[in-house]
Amino acid sequence: MNQQDRERLTRDDWLRGVGVAAWSIVGIFVVVALVAWAVYQVRIIWAPLIFAVLLVYLVKPFIDFLERYRIPRVAGGCLVYLVLGGVLVLIGVLLVPIISRQTVELVDHVPEVIDSTFNVVADLAASLNLPVELAGVDSISDELVGWFSDPSNREVILEGLSRVGEIARGLAEGVVVVLLAPVLAFYIIVDAHNLRRAAERLIPATDRAEVVHLARQVGKALGGFVRGQLVVAAIVGVLSSTVLWVLDLPFWLIVGLLAGLLNIVPFIGPWVGGALGVATALIVGDPIRALWVVVAFLIIQQFDNHLVSPMVLRVAVHLSPVTIILALLAGGSIGGLLGVLIAVPTTAVFKIIIGHLWRTRVLGESWEQAASAVVVEYEVEPLRERFRRGGAETSKASGEDEAGPAAAGNDTADPDRTGSGESASLTDT
DSSP states (O other), rough: OHHHHHHHHHHHHHHHHHHHHHHHHHHHHHHHHHHHHHHHHTGGGGGHHHHHHHHHHHHHHHHHHHTTTTTHHHHHHHHHHHHHHHHHHHHHHHHHHHHHHHHHHHHHHHHHHHHHHHHHHHHHHHHHOOOOTTTHHHHHHHHHHHHHOOHHHHHHHHHHHTOOHHEEEEEHHHHHHHHHHHHHHHHHHHHHHHHHHHHHSSSOOHHOOOOOOOOHHHHHHHHHHHHHHHHHHHHHHHHHHHHHHTTTTTHHHHHHHHHHTTTSSSSHHHHHHHHHHHHHHHHHHHHHHHHHHHHHHHHHHHHHIIIIIIHOOEEEEEEOOHHHHHHHHHHHHHHHHHHHHHHHHHHHHHHHHHHHHHIISOOOOOOHHHHHEEEEOOOOHHHHHHHHHHHHHHHHHHHHHHHHHHHHHHHHOOOOOOHHHHHHHHHHO
C-alpha cells in the first residue's frame, strides 16, 4: 500500500468519524426530546414523587435507628408516622386559630395598609427631597381604599377567584400531593433494602461499585440538605415569630412563619423574610421598631449561619451565590414554586455527578479524592464538649498566670491533670 492509499484511508476514517459523531449528537438530542416529552406527559406524578422522596430523607434516619433495635421497618414506619402526625396535629391546634384570626385582621386592614404604605412613600420622598411627583398619590390611595372597602367589590373578587380553573387544578394537585406523598414515602422506606438490591442488579458488574459509591454521595448530600433546611427553617421561623411578638407587631405569626418557610430557599429566602418583618413595622408607621426588626433579623441570621447551620448541615455541596441565583431563576421558570424548591438540591446533584466524572475520567483522581473535593462533611464538636473544653482551657490559663511558667510546664507534663486529659480525649474523639 503506497502513501496515497494510506492518506485516502486516513481521510475516509476521519470523515466516517465525523459522520458518526454528528449522528450521535442528533441521536442524543432526539432521545432528550423524547424523554422531555414523556416527562411532560406524566407531569402530574412528579410533585407527589418529589415530596415523597423528601419525606423519605426526613424520616428514614429515625426508622433506621428503630431497626437497629430490632423493630421491623413496617412497625418503625407506622410509629414514626404516628409521632409525626401527632406533632403536626398539635402544631395545627396551637397555631391555626392564631393564623386564622390574624388572616381575618389582615384582610380587614387592607385599606389601612394601603393608605399607610402611600404615606410612608410620601414621607420618605419628602424627607430625602426627592424630585418625585406625588400629586396623584392621595387620589389613587382614596380610590384603592374605597374600592377595597366596597362589599360588592369583595364579592366580585371572590367570584372571580372561584371561577379560575387554574386555582382549582392547583388545589387538586395539592390534595394529590398531600394524600399520595406519605403513602409513596411509606412504601419506599419499608421496601428500601429490596429496592436498593434491585437497582444494583440493573447496573453492570464492572460499573456497579462506582455507581453505588456515587449514589451514596448523592443520597448523603440530599439527605443532609433536606433535613438541615427543614430544621433551620423551623428554628428561624420560631425565632422570627418570637421577635416580632416581643416587638408587638401585628401579624407576627404569619410574618414569622413566612420568614421560616422562605428560609428553605437558600441565599434569597432569608433576605425576603427579613424584608417582610421590616415592611410590617413600616406599615404600622414605627421606624424605631423597623430598626429593631432589622437588628433582630441580622442577629437571627448570624446565629443561623455560625451556630445552627454548621451543626445541622453536616454534609454540604459548595455552590457559589451566582450558581444558586441562576438555579433558582431556571427552576422558577421551568417548574414554578416546585422548581424553586428543588432547584438548589438538583444543582447540587448535577455538581456531584459531573464533578465525579470530570475528576475520575479527566484528572485521573480516585473516587475518594473526587468525593472529598465536591461533597464536604463537617465534623461538628458537641456543645457540651465545647463548653467543657472551654472551661478546662480557662482553668488552665488562670493556673498558668498564677503559678508561673514552671507550674504550667508541670501541668502539661502530668497526663492525669484535668486540662491535658480533656485535650487528649477530644483528640481521640
